Amino acid sequence: MVAKKGRVKVARPDWCKTCGICIEVCPVEVLELGKDRIQIIYLENCVGCENCELSCPDFVLKVVNEDEE
Amino acid sequence: MAEDIDRYLRQDKLPHIWCPGCGHGTIMANMLRGFARSGLDQDKTVVVSGIGCSGRASGYLDFDTLHVTHGRALTFATGIKMANPELTVVVVTGDGDGAAIGGNHLIHACRRNIDIKVVLFNNSIYGMTAGQFSPMTPTGATATTAPYGNIDQNFDLCELTRSAGATFVARGAAQHPRQLIKIFQEGFAHRGLTFIEAITQCPVNYGRRNKLGGARDMLNWQKEHIINQKKYESLSAEERQDKTPSGILYQDEREEYTEKYEKIIATARGSEN
Ligand SMILES: Cc1ncc(C[n+]2csc(CCOP(=O)(O)OP(=O)(O)O)c2C)c(N)n1
Ligand code: SF4
Ligand code: SF4
Ligand code: SF4
Numbered sequence: 001m002v003a004k005k006g007r008v009k010v011a012r013p014d015w016c017k018t019c020g021i022c023i024e025v026c027p028v029e030v031l032e033l034g035k036d037r038i039q040i041i042y043l044e045n046c047v048g049c050e051n052c053e054l055s056c057p058d059f060v061l062k063v064v065n066e067d068e069e
Numbered sequence: 070m071a072e073d074i075d076r077y078l079r080q081d082k083l084p085h086i087w088c089p090g091c092g093h094g095t096i097m098a099n100m101l102r103g104f105a106r107s108g109l110d111q112d113k114t115v116v117v118s119g120i121g122c123s124g125r126a127s128g129y130l131d132f133d134t135l136h137v138t139h140g141r142a143l144t145f146a147t148g149i150k151m152a153n154p155e156l157t158v159v160v161v162t163g164d165g166d167g168a169a170i171g172g173n174h175l176i177h178a179c180r181r182n183i184d185i186k187v188v189l190f191n192n193s194i195y196g197m198t199a200g201q202f203s204p205m206t207p208t209g210a211t212a213t214t215a216p217y218g219n220i221d222q223n224f225d226l227c228e229l230t231r232s233a234g235a236t237f238v239a240r241g242a243a244q245h246p247r248q249l250i251k252i253f254q255e256g257f258a259h260r261g262l263t264f265i266e267a268i269t270q271c272p273v274n275y276g277r278r279n280k281l282g283g284a285r286d287m288l289n290w291q292k293e294h295i296i297n298q299k300k301y302e303s304l305s306a307e308e309r310q311d312k313t314p315s316g317i318l319y320q321d322e323r324e325e326y327t328e329k330y331e332k333i334i335a336t337a338r339g340s341e342n
Contacts, residue, residue: 006070015083019090024285050071054102054246055288057094058084063070 006048011062013037022052022061072105072250074098079131087122090284092243092269096190097126099246100267103253114157117146119171122197122271123163123190132159140170143178146185154327157257159186164205165195168224172204179233179262183326186256186263189226192271200274210279226266231319236261238319242268244291245315252317261325268295268313 008030010016016037023031023038028045031038031052038060040046052061078101087093104114111132118127120139127134137145142160150158160167167175167189178185194212195201202212202219205226209218231238237259241249249267256263270276270287281287294312301314 012084017084017089019284021090021095021284021288024288051246053071054099054250055095055243057087057091057098057243059074059078059094059098065070 005066006050006063007043007046007066008040008048008052009062009064009068010038010040010060011064012058012060015058016060017058019057021055021057025051025055027051072102074101074105077101077104077111077131079129082129085129086125088271088273090270090272090287091122091196092192092271092284092288093123093126093190095243095246096188096249096267096269097129099241099249100188100253101130102250103255104257106250106254107257109157109257113155114159115146115149116159116161117142117149118161119163119166120197121163121166121190121195123161123192124166124197126161126190140166140172141174142166143171143174143185143187147178147183150183150185150327151330154184154331157186158184159188159257161188161190163196163203164189164191164193164226165201165203168204168226175230176233179230179235179264181326182234182236182261182323184260184262186259186265187230188253188265188267190269191226191266192269192275193223194271194275196271196274200278210275212275212278227264227318230262230264234262234323235264235319236321236323237263237317239264239317240266240268240295240313240315242291242295242315243270244288244295248297248315255317255320259320261323268315 030046032041050063115133116127117135118124119142127136146158146160201214227238239252241252272284276287295315298314298316
Protein backbone atom coordinates (compact mmCIF):
# COMPACT_ATOMS: atom_id res chain seq x y z
CA MET A 1 0.00 0.00 0.00
CA VAL A 2 1.27 3.43 -0.88
CA ALA A 3 1.26 5.77 2.13
CA LYS A 4 -1.16 8.63 1.66
CA LYS A 5 0.16 12.12 1.95
CA GLY A 6 -0.73 13.93 5.13
CA ARG A 7 -1.86 17.50 5.35
CA VAL A 8 -2.41 19.89 8.20
CA LYS A 9 -5.85 20.41 9.71
CA VAL A 10 -6.98 22.91 12.36
CA ALA A 11 -8.41 20.24 14.62
CA ARG A 12 -9.16 22.46 17.65
CA PRO A 13 -9.62 25.99 16.33
CA ASP A 14 -10.98 27.30 19.65
CA TRP A 15 -7.86 26.28 21.55
CA CYS A 16 -5.47 28.43 19.48
CA LYS A 17 -3.74 31.24 21.41
CA THR A 18 -2.11 32.82 18.32
CA CYS A 19 1.46 32.35 19.58
CA GLY A 20 2.75 31.84 16.03
CA ILE A 21 5.06 28.93 16.91
CA CYS A 22 3.54 26.78 14.14
CA ILE A 23 4.42 29.42 11.56
CA GLU A 24 7.98 29.59 12.90
CA VAL A 25 8.57 25.85 12.52
CA CYS A 26 6.80 25.38 9.17
CA PRO A 27 9.31 24.95 6.31
CA VAL A 28 6.91 26.36 3.71
CA GLU A 29 4.08 28.89 3.58
CA VAL A 30 0.83 27.37 4.74
CA LEU A 31 -0.31 29.09 7.91
CA GLU A 32 -1.18 32.63 8.87
CA LEU A 33 -2.46 34.25 12.04
CA GLY A 34 -6.03 35.41 11.82
CA LYS A 35 -7.62 37.77 14.33
CA ASP A 36 -8.00 35.22 17.10
CA ARG A 37 -6.82 31.92 15.65
CA ILE A 38 -4.57 30.24 13.15
CA GLN A 39 -5.70 29.97 9.55
CA ILE A 40 -4.64 27.73 6.71
CA ILE A 41 -4.09 29.94 3.71
CA TYR A 42 -2.13 27.74 1.27
CA LEU A 43 -2.99 24.14 2.04
CA GLU A 44 -1.54 23.09 -1.29
CA ASN A 45 1.93 24.02 0.00
CA CYS A 46 1.73 21.70 3.02
CA VAL A 47 4.25 18.86 2.89
CA GLY A 48 2.78 17.04 5.90
CA CYS A 49 6.04 17.24 7.88
CA GLU A 50 4.19 17.50 11.26
CA ASN A 51 6.52 20.20 12.60
CA CYS A 52 3.52 22.35 13.49
CA GLU A 53 1.62 19.53 15.17
CA LEU A 54 4.62 18.50 17.29
CA SER A 55 5.43 22.09 18.34
CA CYS A 56 2.00 23.62 18.95
CA PRO A 57 1.67 24.06 22.74
CA ASP A 58 -2.12 23.99 22.55
CA PHE A 59 -2.81 20.77 20.57
CA VAL A 60 -4.60 22.74 17.85
CA LEU A 61 -3.07 21.27 14.69
CA LYS A 62 -3.11 17.73 13.35
CA VAL A 63 -1.70 16.24 10.21
CA VAL A 64 -4.31 13.92 8.72
CA ASN A 65 -4.58 11.82 5.58
CA GLU A 66 -5.76 13.86 2.64
CA ASP A 67 -9.11 12.09 2.46
CA GLU A 68 -9.89 13.10 6.07
CA GLU A 69 -9.68 16.83 5.44
CA MET B 70 1.37 10.08 11.60
CA ALA B 71 2.11 11.44 15.04
CA GLU B 72 0.71 9.48 17.96
CA ASP B 73 -2.84 10.27 19.02
CA ILE B 74 -2.64 12.08 22.36
CA ASP B 75 -6.36 12.81 22.77
CA ARG B 76 -6.90 9.59 24.67
CA TYR B 77 -4.46 10.77 27.37
CA LEU B 78 -6.07 14.18 27.85
CA ARG B 79 -9.03 15.23 29.97
CA GLN B 80 -10.85 16.98 27.16
CA ASP B 81 -13.26 18.73 29.54
CA LYS B 82 -10.31 20.48 31.23
CA LEU B 83 -9.00 21.97 27.98
CA PRO B 84 -7.96 24.40 26.63
CA HIS B 85 -5.29 24.64 29.31
CA ILE B 86 -4.56 27.90 31.10
CA TRP B 87 -0.88 28.16 30.20
CA CYS B 88 0.00 31.49 28.56
CA PRO B 89 0.22 31.88 24.76
CA GLY B 90 3.55 30.45 23.60
CA CYS B 91 4.35 28.75 26.94
CA GLY B 92 6.44 25.67 26.19
CA HIS B 93 4.78 23.57 28.90
CA GLY B 94 2.08 22.40 26.46
CA THR B 95 4.67 21.29 23.91
CA ILE B 96 6.58 19.32 26.55
CA MET B 97 3.40 17.71 27.86
CA ALA B 98 2.20 16.72 24.37
CA ASN B 99 5.53 15.13 23.48
CA MET B 100 5.70 13.39 26.83
CA LEU B 101 2.37 11.78 25.87
CA ARG B 102 3.64 10.83 22.41
CA GLY B 103 6.64 9.18 24.06
CA PHE B 104 4.33 7.45 26.52
CA ALA B 105 2.19 6.13 23.65
CA ARG B 106 5.30 4.69 22.01
CA SER B 107 6.59 3.12 25.22
CA GLY B 108 3.61 0.75 25.22
CA LEU B 109 2.90 1.30 28.94
CA ASP B 110 -0.62 0.90 30.30
CA GLN B 111 -2.49 4.16 30.90
CA ASP B 112 -4.56 2.50 33.63
CA LYS B 113 -1.47 1.37 35.50
CA THR B 114 0.24 4.75 35.45
CA VAL B 115 0.02 7.44 38.10
CA VAL B 116 1.10 11.04 37.54
CA VAL B 117 2.04 13.12 40.56
CA SER B 118 2.78 16.82 40.32
CA GLY B 119 3.74 19.60 42.69
CA ILE B 120 2.91 23.30 42.56
CA GLY B 121 3.69 25.67 39.72
CA CYS B 122 2.51 26.23 36.16
CA SER B 123 4.26 22.94 35.35
CA GLY B 124 2.45 21.23 38.22
CA ARG B 125 -0.87 22.00 36.56
CA ALA B 126 -0.11 19.30 33.98
CA SER B 127 -1.59 16.58 36.19
CA GLY B 128 -4.99 18.25 35.97
CA TYR B 129 -5.03 17.85 32.19
CA LEU B 130 -3.82 14.27 32.08
CA ASP B 131 -6.29 11.39 31.94
CA PHE B 132 -4.36 9.05 34.23
CA ASP B 133 -4.72 8.47 37.94
CA THR B 134 -3.28 11.77 39.09
CA LEU B 135 -2.32 13.49 42.30
CA HIS B 136 -1.66 17.22 42.57
CA VAL B 137 0.21 17.70 45.82
CA THR B 138 2.02 20.32 47.91
CA HIS B 139 4.93 22.42 46.65
CA GLY B 140 8.18 20.48 46.32
CA ARG B 141 6.75 17.24 47.67
CA ALA B 142 5.69 15.35 44.54
CA LEU B 143 8.54 12.87 44.94
CA THR B 144 7.58 12.03 48.51
CA PHE B 145 4.00 11.17 47.50
CA ALA B 146 5.31 9.31 44.45
CA THR B 147 7.70 7.32 46.65
CA GLY B 148 4.77 6.27 48.85
CA ILE B 149 2.71 5.19 45.84
CA LYS B 150 5.59 3.19 44.38
CA MET B 151 6.49 1.51 47.67
CA ALA B 152 2.88 0.43 48.21
CA ASN B 153 2.26 -0.55 44.58
CA PRO B 154 5.56 -1.45 42.90
CA GLU B 155 3.70 -2.68 39.81
CA LEU B 156 2.55 0.84 38.91
CA THR B 157 4.39 3.21 36.59
CA VAL B 158 4.87 6.40 38.58
CA VAL B 159 5.59 9.70 36.86
CA VAL B 160 6.44 12.95 38.62
CA VAL B 161 5.89 16.24 36.80
CA THR B 162 7.70 19.11 38.45
CA GLY B 163 9.25 22.51 37.73
CA ASP B 164 12.71 23.91 38.32
CA GLY B 165 11.43 25.67 41.44
CA ASP B 166 9.27 22.81 42.62
CA GLY B 167 11.85 20.12 41.86
CA ALA B 168 15.22 21.81 42.36
CA ALA B 169 14.56 24.47 45.03
CA ILE B 170 11.95 23.52 47.64
CA GLY B 171 12.00 19.90 46.41
CA GLY B 172 15.71 19.62 45.67
CA ASN B 173 16.41 17.53 48.73
CA HIS B 174 13.82 14.92 47.74
CA LEU B 175 15.24 14.83 44.24
CA ILE B 176 18.75 13.86 45.31
CA HIS B 177 17.51 11.23 47.74
CA ALA B 178 15.15 9.65 45.22
CA CYS B 179 18.12 9.41 42.85
CA ARG B 180 20.29 7.91 45.57
CA ARG B 181 17.74 5.13 46.08
CA ASN B 182 17.27 4.51 42.37
CA ILE B 183 13.55 4.07 42.97
CA ASP B 184 11.64 3.41 39.75
CA ILE B 185 10.03 6.83 39.33
CA LYS B 186 10.13 8.86 36.11
CA VAL B 187 10.86 12.47 37.03
CA VAL B 188 9.99 15.01 34.33
CA LEU B 189 11.28 18.45 35.26
CA PHE B 190 9.93 21.34 33.17
CA ASN B 191 12.83 23.78 33.28
CA ASN B 192 11.81 27.32 32.30
CA SER B 193 14.63 28.90 34.37
CA ILE B 194 12.19 30.77 36.62
CA TYR B 195 9.26 30.58 39.05
CA GLY B 196 6.61 31.14 36.40
CA MET B 197 3.46 30.83 38.47
CA THR B 198 4.45 33.37 41.09
CA ALA B 199 5.53 35.89 38.43
CA GLY B 200 9.27 35.55 38.07
CA GLN B 201 11.41 34.94 41.16
CA PHE B 202 14.75 33.29 40.38
CA SER B 203 15.11 29.54 40.82
CA PRO B 204 18.23 27.36 41.19
CA MET B 205 18.07 27.03 37.39
CA THR B 206 18.09 30.75 36.60
CA PRO B 207 21.40 31.38 34.84
CA THR B 208 23.97 33.61 36.51
CA GLY B 209 23.51 37.17 35.30
CA ALA B 210 19.84 36.79 34.30
CA THR B 211 17.30 39.06 35.89
CA ALA B 212 14.28 38.08 37.97
CA THR B 213 11.89 39.96 40.25
CA THR B 214 14.14 38.85 43.12
CA ALA B 215 17.33 39.69 41.19
CA PRO B 216 16.60 43.01 39.48
CA TYR B 217 20.34 43.76 39.07
CA GLY B 218 21.20 40.27 37.87
CA ASN B 219 21.39 36.88 39.52
CA ILE B 220 24.72 36.29 41.30
CA ASP B 221 24.00 32.63 42.11
CA GLN B 222 25.44 29.76 40.10
CA ASN B 223 22.68 27.62 38.56
CA PHE B 224 22.71 23.83 38.81
CA ASP B 225 23.44 21.44 36.02
CA LEU B 226 20.59 19.14 37.03
CA CYS B 227 21.64 16.33 34.72
CA GLU B 228 25.11 16.19 36.29
CA LEU B 229 23.56 16.51 39.73
CA THR B 230 21.04 13.67 39.34
CA ARG B 231 23.58 11.47 37.68
CA SER B 232 26.08 11.83 40.49
CA ALA B 233 23.30 11.41 43.07
CA GLY B 234 22.52 7.99 41.57
CA ALA B 235 19.86 8.34 38.86
CA THR B 236 20.22 5.54 36.29
CA PHE B 237 18.61 7.32 33.31
CA VAL B 238 19.42 10.98 32.70
CA ALA B 239 18.34 12.98 29.67
CA ARG B 240 17.80 16.53 28.54
CA GLY B 241 15.47 17.73 25.83
CA ALA B 242 13.91 21.00 24.77
CA ALA B 243 10.60 22.24 23.39
CA GLN B 244 12.44 23.24 20.21
CA HIS B 245 13.36 19.61 19.46
CA PRO B 246 10.07 17.68 19.67
CA ARG B 247 11.27 14.54 17.89
CA GLN B 248 14.22 14.16 20.23
CA LEU B 249 11.86 14.73 23.16
CA ILE B 250 9.54 11.94 22.02
CA LYS B 251 12.47 9.54 21.82
CA ILE B 252 13.78 10.57 25.24
CA PHE B 253 10.35 10.05 26.81
CA GLN B 254 9.82 6.73 25.05
CA GLU B 255 13.11 5.36 26.35
CA GLY B 256 12.89 7.08 29.71
CA PHE B 257 9.47 5.59 30.42
CA ALA B 258 10.77 2.14 29.49
CA HIS B 259 13.75 2.44 31.85
CA ARG B 260 13.57 0.75 35.24
CA GLY B 261 15.08 2.87 37.99
CA LEU B 262 15.17 6.57 38.75
CA THR B 263 14.64 8.33 35.43
CA PHE B 264 15.40 12.03 35.28
CA ILE B 265 14.34 14.04 32.25
CA GLU B 266 15.07 17.75 32.13
CA ALA B 267 12.76 19.35 29.57
CA ILE B 268 13.81 22.87 28.68
CA THR B 269 10.78 25.04 28.04
CA GLN B 270 10.12 28.71 27.44
CA CYS B 271 8.28 31.06 29.79
CA PRO B 272 7.86 34.09 27.54
CA VAL B 273 5.78 35.95 30.11
CA ASN B 274 7.86 35.83 33.28
CA TYR B 275 11.34 35.02 31.99
CA GLY B 276 11.64 35.95 28.32
CA ARG B 277 10.13 39.40 28.61
CA ARG B 278 12.18 40.44 31.63
CA ASN B 279 15.41 39.16 30.08
CA LYS B 280 14.75 40.73 26.69
CA LEU B 281 14.78 37.36 24.97
CA GLY B 282 11.77 38.27 22.86
CA GLY B 283 8.60 36.22 22.54
CA ALA B 284 8.06 32.47 22.36
CA ARG B 285 9.29 32.23 18.78
CA ASP B 286 12.56 34.02 19.61
CA MET B 287 13.03 31.88 22.70
CA LEU B 288 12.65 28.73 20.61
CA ASN B 289 15.26 30.03 18.19
CA TRP B 290 17.54 30.63 21.16
CA GLN B 291 17.06 26.98 22.16
CA LYS B 292 17.85 25.88 18.63
CA GLU B 293 21.16 27.67 18.74
CA HIS B 294 22.20 26.85 22.31
CA ILE B 295 20.83 23.39 23.09
CA ILE B 296 22.57 20.96 20.83
CA ASN B 297 22.79 17.22 20.44
CA GLN B 298 25.33 15.60 22.75
CA LYS B 299 27.33 14.14 19.86
CA LYS B 300 27.70 17.53 18.29
CA TYR B 301 28.51 19.04 21.67
CA GLU B 302 31.35 16.57 22.20
CA SER B 303 32.90 17.50 18.88
CA LEU B 304 33.24 21.15 19.95
CA SER B 305 36.26 22.79 21.56
CA ALA B 306 36.03 23.94 25.19
CA GLU B 307 35.64 27.48 23.99
CA GLU B 308 32.84 26.65 21.56
CA ARG B 309 31.02 24.76 24.32
CA GLN B 310 30.85 27.80 26.60
CA ASP B 311 27.34 28.92 25.67
CA LYS B 312 26.03 25.50 24.64
CA THR B 313 24.14 22.81 26.54
CA PRO B 314 24.13 19.15 25.44
CA SER B 315 20.83 17.33 24.87
CA GLY B 316 19.79 13.72 24.37
CA ILE B 317 20.06 10.65 26.56
CA LEU B 318 23.15 11.62 28.53
CA TYR B 319 23.50 8.63 30.81
CA GLN B 320 21.94 5.21 31.27
CA ASP B 321 22.96 2.39 33.56
CA GLU B 322 21.49 -0.57 35.43
CA ARG B 323 21.52 -0.80 39.19
CA GLU B 324 19.21 -2.69 41.54
CA GLU B 325 15.96 -0.81 41.97
CA TYR B 326 14.72 0.26 45.40
CA THR B 327 11.33 -1.50 45.60
CA GLU B 328 12.99 -4.74 44.46
CA LYS B 329 15.45 -4.49 47.34
CA TYR B 330 12.59 -3.71 49.68
CA GLU B 331 10.66 -6.79 48.51
CA LYS B 332 13.68 -8.87 49.51
CA ILE B 333 13.70 -7.27 52.96
CA ILE B 334 10.01 -8.13 53.34
CA ALA B 335 10.73 -11.74 52.34
CA THR B 336 13.67 -11.96 54.75
CA ALA B 337 11.68 -10.50 57.62
CA ARG B 338 8.77 -12.89 56.94
CA GLY B 339 11.21 -15.81 56.80
CA SER B 340 12.74 -14.96 60.18
CA GLU B 341 9.27 -14.75 61.78
CA ASN B 342 8.59 -18.40 61.00
C1 LIG C 1 5.13 25.91 50.55
C2 LIG C 1 4.94 26.86 49.41
N1 LIG C 1 5.84 27.84 49.21
C3 LIG C 1 5.70 28.70 48.17
C4 LIG C 1 4.62 28.60 47.33
C5 LIG C 1 4.46 29.59 46.19
N2 LIG C 1 4.79 29.02 44.91
C6 LIG C 1 3.85 28.53 44.09
S1 LIG C 1 4.45 27.98 42.63
C7 LIG C 1 6.04 28.43 43.07
C8 LIG C 1 7.21 28.26 42.13
C9 LIG C 1 6.94 27.44 40.93
O1 LIG C 1 8.04 27.50 40.08
P1 LIG C 1 8.45 26.28 39.17
O2 LIG C 1 8.48 25.03 39.94
O3 LIG C 1 9.69 26.64 38.48
O4 LIG C 1 7.21 26.13 38.17
P2 LIG C 1 6.70 27.03 36.96
O5 LIG C 1 5.55 27.82 37.52
O6 LIG C 1 7.81 27.91 36.50
O7 LIG C 1 6.27 26.04 35.93
C10 LIG C 1 6.06 28.99 44.34
C11 LIG C 1 7.27 29.50 45.01
C12 LIG C 1 3.70 27.55 47.56
N3 LIG C 1 2.65 27.34 46.77
N4 LIG C 1 3.88 26.70 48.60
S1 SF4 D 1 1.28 27.00 17.54
FE1 SF4 D 1 -0.82 26.35 18.05
S2 SF4 D 1 -1.58 27.89 19.50
FE2 SF4 D 1 0.25 28.76 18.50
S3 SF4 D 1 -0.59 29.91 16.73
FE3 SF4 D 1 -0.09 27.86 15.99
S4 SF4 D 1 -2.00 26.71 16.19
FE4 SF4 D 1 -2.22 28.54 17.45
S1 SF4 E 1 2.66 19.85 8.34
FE1 SF4 E 1 4.64 20.86 7.93
S2 SF4 E 1 4.31 21.88 5.99
FE2 SF4 E 1 2.27 21.38 6.73
S3 SF4 E 1 1.63 23.21 7.84
FE3 SF4 E 1 2.58 21.85 9.33
S4 SF4 E 1 4.69 22.52 9.43
FE4 SF4 E 1 3.83 23.39 7.56
S1 SF4 F 1 3.84 32.16 33.55
FE1 SF4 F 1 5.40 31.27 32.22
S2 SF4 F 1 5.46 29.10 32.80
FE2 SF4 F 1 3.54 29.96 33.61
S3 SF4 F 1 2.01 29.53 32.03
FE3 SF4 F 1 2.81 31.61 31.66
S4 SF4 F 1 4.48 31.32 30.19
FE4 SF4 F 1 4.04 29.31 31.08
